[in-house]
Amino acid sequence: MLEDSTGSPVPAKSISRMMDKTPTPRIVLDLHEKLLSRFTALFSKGVVVEARTGCTLREFVCEQLRVPEEYLEQRIQTIFLNGKAVDDYATAIVTDGASLALSAAMPGLVGAVFRRGGFYAGLRNTVTHQSDGSAACAMAGSVTVKLFNLTVKEIGPLMLKNGVRVGGKDLQGLLVQFADDFQSGCRQALLDDQPISLDKLTGRLATFDQVDLRISESSD
Amino acid sequence: MDKILRINMGADGGPQFSEGPVGDYAGLGGRAFTSAVVATEVPASCHPLSAENKLGIAPGLLSGTTAAMSGRLSVGCKSPLTGGIKEANAGGQAAQVLGRLGYAAIILEGKPKDGTLYKVLINKDGVKIAADNSLCMLGNYDLVDKMKSEFGDKITCISIGPAGEMKMGSASIAVTDMEQRPTRHAGRGGVGAVMGAKGVKVIVLDDTDMSMRAPKDPDKFKAANQAWVAGLRKHPVTGEGLPAYGTNVLTNVINEAGAYPTKNFMWGRFDTAGKISGETQAETETARGGKATHGCHRGCIIRCSGIYNDKDGKFLTKQPEYETVWAHGGNCGIDDLDAIAMLDRLDDDFGVDTIEMGATIAVAMEAGIAEFGDAEAAIRLVKEVGKGTPLGRVLGSGAAVTGKVFGVERVPVVKGQAMPAYDPRGVQGIGVTYATSTMGADHTAGYAVATNILGVGGNVDPLTPEGQVELSRNLQIATAAVDSTGMCLFIAFAVLDQPDTFQALIDMINAFYGLSLTADDVAELGKKVLKFERGFNERAGFSSKDDRLPDYFKNEKLPPHNVTFTVKDEELDELFNF
Numbered sequence: 189m190l191e192d193s194t195g196s197p198v199p200a201k202s203i204s205r206m207m208d209k210t211p212t213p214r215i216v217l218d219l220h221e222k223l224l225s226r227f228t229a230l231f232s233k234g235v236v237v238e239a240r241t242g243c244t245l246r247e248f249v250c251e252q253l254r255v256p257e258e259y260l261e262q263r264i265q266t267i268f269l270n271g272k273a274v275d276d277y278a279t280a281i282v283t284d285g286a287s288l289a290l291s292a293a294m295p296g297l298v299g300a301v302f303r304r305g306g307f308y309a310g311l312r313n314t315v316t317h318q319s320d321g322s323a324a325c326a327m328a329g330s331v332t333v334k335l336f337n338l339t340v341k342e343i344g345p346l347m348l349k350n351g352v353r354v355g356g357k358d359l360q361g362l363l364v365q366f367a368d369d370f371q372s373g374c375r376q377a378l379l380d381d382q383p384i385s386l387d388k389l390t391g392r393l394a395t396f397d398q399v400d401l402r403i404s405e406s407s408d
Numbered sequence: 409m410d411k412i413l414r415i416n417m418g419a420d421g422g423p424q425f426s427e428g429p430v431g432d433y434a435g436l437g438g439r440a441f442t443s444a445v446v447a448t449e450v451p452a453s454c455h456p457l458s459a460e461n462k463l464g465i466a467p468g469l470l471s472g473t474t475a476a477m478s479g480r481l482s483v484g485c486k487s488p489l490t491g492g493i494k495e496a497n498a499g500g501q502a503a504q505v506l507g508r509l510g511y512a513a514i515i516l517e518g519k520p521k522d523g524t525l526y527k528v529l530i531n532k533d534g535v536k537i538a539a540d541n542s543l544c545m546l547g548n549y550d551l552v553d554k555m556k557s558e559f560g561d562k563i564t565c566i567s568i569g570p571a572g573e574m575k576m577g578s579a580s581i582a583v584t585d586m587e588q589r590p591t592r593h594a595g596r597g598g599v600g601a602v603m604g605a606k607g608v609k610v611i612v613l614d615d616t617d618m619s620m621r622a623p624k625d626p627d628k629f630k631a632a633n634q635a636w637v638a639g640l641r642k643h644p645v646t647g648e649g650l651p652a653y654g655t656n657v658l659t660n661v662i663n664e665a666g667a668y669p670t671k672n673f674m675w676g677r678f679d680t681a682g683k684i685s686g687e688t689q690a691e692t693e694t695a696r697g698g699k700a701t702h703g704c705h706r707g708c709i710i711r712c713s714g715i716y717n718d719k720d721g722k723f724l725t726k727q728p729e730y731e732t733v734w735a736h737g738g739n740c741g742i743d744d745l746d747a748i749a750m751l752d753r754l755d756d757d758f759g760v761d762t763i764e765m766g767a768t769i770a771v772a773m774e775a776g777i778a779e780f781g782d783a784e785a786a787i788r789l790v791k792e793v794g795k796g797t798p799l800g801r802v803l804g805s806g807a808a809v810t811g812k813v814f815g816v817e818r819v820p821v822v823k824g825q826a827m828p829a830y831d832p833r834g835v836q837g838i839g840v841t842y843a844t845s846t847m848g849a850d851h852t853a854g855y856a857v858a859t860n861i862l863g864v865g866g867n868v869d870p871l872t873p874e875g876q877v878e879l880s881r882n883l884q885i886a887t888a889a890v891d892s893t894g895m896c897l898f899i900a901f902a903v904l905d906q907p908d909t910f911q912a913l914i915d916m917i918n919a920f921y922g923l924s925l926t927a928d929d930v931a932e933l934g935k936k937v938l939k940f941e942r943g944f945n946e947r948a949g950f951s952s953k954d955d956r957l958p959d960y961f962k963n964e965k966l967p968p969h970n971v972t973f974t975v976k977d978e979e980l981d982e983l984f985n986f
Contacts, residue, residue: 228691232660232682263644268664271677271968289664293644295655295712295901297851297883298830301837302665310875311837314971315665336660337653338644340687 212353214380214400215389220373221405224345226366230359231335231344234287235352236398241284241329245269245277248288248331254350255343264339266291266302272317275305279319284329292338348403356396363390409472409512409621413535415528417606418459418518423526423537430512435921437469439495440892440937441513442484446493447940452947456488456598457575457605463516465506465566465611468894472507472621473629475916476637477896479503479705481566481583487597489577489764489806490823490848492945495891496599499704499713500583500592501564503894508618520607525573529559531614543609545570547757547794548582548590555612556588565590567610569759572600574796576804577824578764579604582756585704585713591726592704595761596850597825598806624922632915639909640709645901650712651701655730656686658829659738666969667834668734669827671741671780672770673820676834676966678738684745689727690714692745697721710898716749725753728762731851734829735766740773741780748783751790758794760804765790767807767826775814818964823848823954832957832973833966839973840880844955844983846941852897853884876975881983888941889934893917935986942984952981 239252245267250257255264260277267274268289274280282288294302301308309316330353335344363370363386370386377389384392393399412433415425430436436444442464454460463485470478481503487494506514509530520526525543529536543551548569555565564584571579579600582590594600623629640646649657659681662668666676682688690700698715704726714727728736728749736742736751755762769786772778777799778785792800802813807826811819820827825848832839838851845853890897895913903910910927918925945954961973 225691228687229682232685232687265644266661268661271664271666273665289660291661292649293901294658294661295645295650295898296658297900298658298662298667298835298838299645299901301835302661308837308879311879312665312667312835313876314836314974315667315834315969334660334664336664336685337649337657337687 212398212400213396214402215359216378216402216404218375218377218404219370220375223366223369223373224348224403224405225341226362226369227344227348228340229362230354231340233358234332234334235347235354236330236332237347237352238328238330240326241282241286241331242326243282245274245280245282245288248282249277249290253333253343254346259342263292263342264290265293265304266299267304269317272315273302273304273309273312274317275309276319277304280317281319282331284327285331287332287334289334289336290339290343291336294337345403345405348401349405351400351402353398353400356393356399359399359401360390360393363393409467409507409510411510411512413511413514413530415514415516415537416518417516417520417526417608422539423520425535425537433512436892437471437512438466438480438482438497438892438894439484439888440933441466442482442495443493443937443940445513445515446484446486447944450486452486452944453949454486456486456491456602459519461486461602461605463599463602463606464513465515466513467503467506467511469892469917470920471503471894472505473623473920474620474707475633475920476640476707476709477899478894479707480894480896481506481594482891482894483581483594483599485599485602486948487599487848488575488601489598490825492823492848492948492950493846493941494597494599495847496581496594496596497891498581498583498592498594499708499896500585501705502566502583502613504705504707505564505613505615507621508615509613514611516603516606516608519605524607525609526607527555527609528611529614530611532617540609545573548759549757551610552584552588552590555610559612559614561588562614562616563588564613565610566613567759568600568603568608569757570794570796571759571804572604573609574801574804575601575604576760576793576801577601577806577809578760578768578804580759580761582759585726586706589726591756593756593759593761595763597847600759623920625919628919629916632912632919635912636909636916637709639906639912640899640902643902643905643909646710646898650710650898653686653690653700654712654714654727656689656728656733658730659685659733660687662830663738665834666966667831668738669820669829669831670738672739672774672818673827673831674818676831677968678741678743680743681738683743684733684737684748686730689716689733689745693717693727700727702727708896710896712898718749719746724749725756728752731829732762732766735763736769736786739766739770739829740786742783742786744783747787750787754787754790754794758790760793763828764806764826765793765803767820768803768810771807771811771816771819772803772814774818775810775816777814818960819958821849822957823950825849831966832961833971834969836973836975837876837880839957839961840876840975840980840983841884843957843980844880845884846938846945853887877979877983881986884938885931885934885986887934888937889930892933892937938984955980955983
């Protein structure tokens with residue numbers, strides 16, 4: 189079995205990705221910090237993070253996304269793993285190809301219903317995540333992470349600085365939608381380590397299925 | 409706030425009014441007041457549009473005071489949509505103003521012998537009722553402008569649009585907001601049609617020179633209100649989430665859960681929901697010079713509403729609510745926020761319930777009247793409603809009628825009222841409430857997540873169907889209690905998590921009225937209200953057979969989780985065993 193640099197087995201899906209000869213384009217944007225909020229739509233749809241999978245949800249969020257445990261415990265009140273509400277992040281296992289969504293507390297009855305381990309969790313028992321009890325098997329993989337509401341502002345910038353994989357057309361859509369903001373707030377754009385104008389980058393993005401995006405921010 | 413204004417619209421020689429003490433209704437506010445009036449004074453067998461039906465309009469117990477979040481207005485009658493009892497409520501300025509004018513309720517009775525339309529003015533000098541057929545078929549926006557030109561810019565309006573005049577089953581009653589726009593609606597159940605049947609186009613309120621209501625114990629009241637405000641501000645939902653994104657913050661979460669009814673409840677997930685999410689909506693509003701945080705009445709500190717401007721930066725409508733964005737958006741396959749905002753504006757202007765109208769358009773789309781996702785067609789169909797064309801009359805009668813007319817099997821209604829924005833297969837407990845509520849399918853019927861604080865939580869295993877029925881029952885009791893205080897339901901989360909915040913609410917009521925209510929008393933009030941309502945519905949001919957979801961929710965699997973509604977009928981029948 190193929191292993192990654194940490195000695196973890198590499199799943200078939202990841203092997204398939206590795207065999208794809210075309211490297212994913214790398215984009216770095218040096219932006220004014222106020223522009224970080226413009227990436228909301230990307231996080232709603234979900235960004236891909238290359239990570240060690242087969243770990244608990246707590247380990248994935250706190251150790252790999254580097255979100256403080258206190259934040260996970262107190263701020264993130266609703267979690268979905270593969271579309272199912274998670275009550276116990278210490279036992280839920282994040283596997284390769286998983287989709288993970290994080291949300292702060294939500295209003296209303298349904299907000300209460302989907303709350304992690306909440307009083308009304310029983311009202312959504314058909315869409316509650318059930319841990320299968322199998323042992324975690326660490327391996328390199330990828331996870332789609334979605335951030336909703338307050339978590340976009342609070343975790344989003346951290347993830348953008350660490351780097352995420354997004355759809356080329358999705359990023360292009362944002363750069364077009366907020367073209368004036370990006371023109372005035374983007375100090376530099378790099379494509380595969382080479383400087384490129386924002387206009388040219390925007391034009392080329394549609395030709396990329398996915399891009400690795402990293403943001404560096406400045407406040408002035 | 410110790411008197412009732414009764415207006416007999418069918419009196420000989422024209423409408424007559426009288427004022428009297430609250431009598432047996434003392435101590436009741438909001439929904440408790442309107443449901444008690446309907447259950448006591450309206451013959452359950454009457455036609456909802458007949459002279460025998462009554463329309464009660466009641467502020468909450470603390471409306472007209474300095475208590476934060478006390479601006480909810482209840483409207484009650486026998487519903488033309490469901491045929492049962494109805495309470496619909498709205499924010500806006502009216503509850504506060506009515507309270508300061510001293511009224512515990514306005515009750516419209518009888519009906520004019522001809523088709524004359526009336527306007528009612530209530531101010532410090534009393535009540536004036538005048539015929540005014542020039543108001544005929546005016547939209548709510550033009551109507552309010554006309555009233556402002558006639559009565560000045562300090563007024564608050566309670567009004568109906570063309571849909572109410574045409575007595576449509578989806579007709580709402582509009583209440584003006586702080587900017588005197590008719591954006592807040594008592595939407596559900598066709599209450600606007602009953603106001604139309606009474607021949608009342610608009611009630612104009614003016615509280616100029618009227619004072620805030622004074623509490624019996626001002627010091628205790630002030631201290632309790634401060635604790636109340638502090639509790640709401642410190643909670644992440646009422647202090648951060650709702651102000652930042654409004655109720656539409658739910659779109660992404662419900663969609664992720666696979667419980668977001670899409671294209672007339674065919675799927676549980678809408679691929680492009682992110683385009684119409686609360687997060688995107690807030691960004692759009694801010695970028696266009698609108699507001700993502702705005703109150704619907706003075707004294708609101710949660711401020712879950714907003715201002716939605718068009719692409720040119722001009723006011724289009726208030727921030728559409730989650731249910732509106734869903735009904736006209738994902739449920740119709742539409743992911744264009746501007747089109748949804750336009751539909752919201754049209755709904756408010758014609759005076760129709762956004763949930764019922766969106767659900768109806770989706771049923772019409774399934775029937776082939778338009779394609780799912782065709783925003784222009786949806787706008788065209790709502791305009792048909794406003795014009796009152798034959799097609800518009802069908803659509804304005806609601807989803808159930810539209811489904812029958814066009815031969816659609818998948819019609820998401822209970823007791824004739826369209827389901828809101830949560831698929832009961834994904835959130836089974838909500839399905840229990842949809843099925844058994846006295847109001848027809850209604851998400852707010854079990855919205856007050858305060859059962860544990862109210863002591864009606866019980867010892868249930870929520871993972872069993874019995875537990876779901878028990879929880880739904882307790883939620884319905886708690887909601888009826890909160891509705892009766894006239895407080896905005898969005899207080900619920902802070903109340904759920906912070907017992908001291910709930911105690912502050914009770915302390916406010918006690919300090920204001922010189923009472924010594926306990927949480928148990930409040931819970932008992934909730935039970936009393938539900939019994940009033942259930943009793944009326946039974947007399948109107950409802951039975952346990954009406955407490956059911958349409959069969960397809962039990963038979964059709966909802967993607968992506970492929971779940972069905974599994975709570976058994978006999979379990980639903982246990983709900984009202986209290």
